[in-house]
Amino acid sequence: MLIYNTAKREKEAFIPLEDRKVRIYVCGPTVYDDAHLGHARSSVAFDLLRRTLTALGYKVTFVRNFTDIDDKIIKKMEETGKSLEEITSHYIQSYTEDMHAIGVHDPDIAPKATESIDEIITFIDHLMQKSCAYVIDDGVYFDTSRDPKYLCLSGRHVDESQNIARVEGSDQKRDPKDFALWKFSKPGEPDYESPWGRGRPGWHIECSAMIKKHLATDHEYQIDIHGGGADLLFPHHENEAAQSRCESGHYLARYWMHNGFVQIDGEKMSKSLGNSFFLKDALKVYDGEVLRFYLLSTHYRANFNFNEEDLLASKKRLDRLYRLKKRLGITSGSAVEKAFKARVLEALSDDLNISAALAAVDEMIQNANERLDVNPKDKGFKKEIFANIAWLTDLLGIGGQDPWRWFQQGIDETTRKQIETLIHERSEAKKVKDFARSDAIRDELHAMGVQIMDTPEGTLWEKSLS
């Protein structure tokens, strides 16, 4: 397995800290709002990483946190009058549902910041003992000057402090780059007791503390892979790395992976630009698996330009897989074709080269169709193809649904009956070669958004693309 390591700006062979085991930590959402397409993309990307490593035989422990105490959540409390718990539990549930809808597996551990307060305080205490942190009016700060490797991860220059200087907080900071580990609370804000005063954790410290609590080893590196969106590289990941280095004397992660952005019309999707899309809204219009496949089909590091035209093209590509599955007409498989499996895994082993993997899938589909054209009743072959698709479902999270239902999504029972009646009528007309009548019925079905296909097994129908 090759992984592009952001820390080194190049692809590297993946070597786990412990044989056959992989520890992955991915930065999760701050739960103050519903998940947007960017969360979906990031989740799908690291879900693919996890599934690929599992398919390659690694025992993967996958952790993704919830940031459930934060300035934005406090702002939401003020706006809505709701409690912290009400807000965060609602959005955690919402996020979890959305991820399920796009086929993202639950992490092995999903820690919350508020359930890790003790560990966070202990962590900060260690930093204080090592003189890597100091207390000023509004909180406890990390002293970046104490970390000689600070800025190594993101590759920034040390002398660019001007821009950072205007960051919130106190002018008592020793250096503009220093960041808050613990923020003292104002009256009415949710807070926790600490040796330095009541308050709440800073954003960066949460991840370091939770990694230490749930994943860290005693090796040179605490975990194997740390992932997140490209925007987290600086300052979030830089700060995490610095804290953990100073606190433990070990590096935080051996490999850093960052996914590219979802863009709308060539620009970053963001609330301030007003082009932000909630996943929930997209799911009202498109099937979760279609969205998953679409988001999956572009390499995780590339920026992703979301638009409906490409999404529909992507759905058609996925339809080919389901049409083949439908054609098999069986419900169990034999063994996966070795060459196919090897080719897909080889592609994904190259820093998750999904394009090459999907090309292999497309060719498998085409070869299967070709062979079934020649010999439609080859049961043994059908079982093999069925096994290929089932294997893909495990690996990529696609193709797992019933193929008949797949092509008839969103059709209610009444309409279904109506369609079947019309098809029956048309078959009768065809029997007596009344083609004018049968074509008229087909037109009628077409107007209803139904595509029909005459096969040796009878007339089948699909819901056509809008």
Add this chain to the structure above:
RNA sequence: GGCGACAUAGCCAAGUGGCUAAGGCAUGGGCCUGCAAAGCCCUGAUCCCCGGUUCGAAUCCGGGUGUCGCCUCCA
């Protein structure tokens, strides 16, 4: 201003020195079909521009141009 990424057919998108530059969508032609649909076959690129290195470059180096991102909460 500092740092970085990207630029391949109408669209999406692989390929990082060497056979005819993957794959999908769309387009056009064909097989099949009563006609369709589905499926299959065929159909398309001087790899942003200019220099350089090399026997040989989309691929490496230099210089342009363009697009985007980070530097502030951000997936």
